[in-house]
Amino acid sequence: MVREGExxxxxxxxxxxxFRRDIAWLDAEEASIxxxxxxxxxxxxxxxxxxxxxxxxxPIGGRDMQRIAEAMAARLPE
Numbered sequence: 869m870v871r872e873g874e875x876x877x878x879x880x881x882x883x884x885x886x887f888r889r890d891i892a893w894l895d896a897e898e899a900s901i902x903x904x905x906x907x908x909x910x911x912x913x914x915x916x917x918x919x920x921x922x923x924x925x926x927p928i929g930g931r932d933m934q935r936i937a938e939a940m941a942a943r944l945p946e
Contacts (some may be wrong), residue, residue: 869894869945870925889925896942904939908932 871890879885901911909932911917920926928936937944 894937894942894944896937896940899936899939899941901936901939904935908935 869892871892873890875887875889877885878888901908905911905917909929910920910926933944936942
């Protein structure tokens, strides 16, 4: 989950300073997205859905977030 606060720049290499956001990571187990990918709003009907993840933050709706959390045995904050 994205933490509160503004994006900030981090120098990863000389001349390469991407923006970053702080993340609150949850305890979870690895899980394949393949069994339920078609039921996710952000992925269904788009053969190239994963490419959008490379472009930065991707809004994920509550229903999708709950489905992913269940698959990964993660507990979402209230």
